[in-house]
Amino acid sequence: MKANDLSTDNLVADLKRLAIDSEELLHATKDAVGDKAHEVRDRLKSMLESAKLTCQHLETKTVEGAKAADKTIRDHPYQSIGVAFGVGLLIGVLVTRK
Numbered sequence: 001m002k003a004n005d006l007s008t009d010n011l012v013a014d015l016k017r018l019a020i021d022s023e024e025l026l027h028a029t030k031d032a033v034g035d036k037a038h039e040v041r042d043r044l045k046s047m048l049e050s051a052k053l054t055c056q057h058l059e060t061k062t063v064e065g066a067k068a069a070d071k072t073i074r075d076h077p078y079q080s081i082g083v084a085f086g087v088g089l090l091i092g093v094l095v096t097r098k
Contacts (some may be wrong), residue, residue: 008062015055022048 007072022044029041 012055012058030077
């Protein structure tokens, strides 16, 4: 897994956690009174919806990327092995340098 994939997975997990926490906050403050409270709740609702859409978009994009990588590797297995070997060799050389 690449570092970018890990950061995308972490971002999706964080967005899901944020959505759950925000929904709990909205539920806990449903009886709050005042214009400012309603304004903040409305703003939080819109931001929550935006975060959910972003999360869905990231999940879809991640799945599409994984499918594309799988198709490329299946279409060109020997080239994929050669590239992986070359990258591994390069990393090995860089790590062992003094």
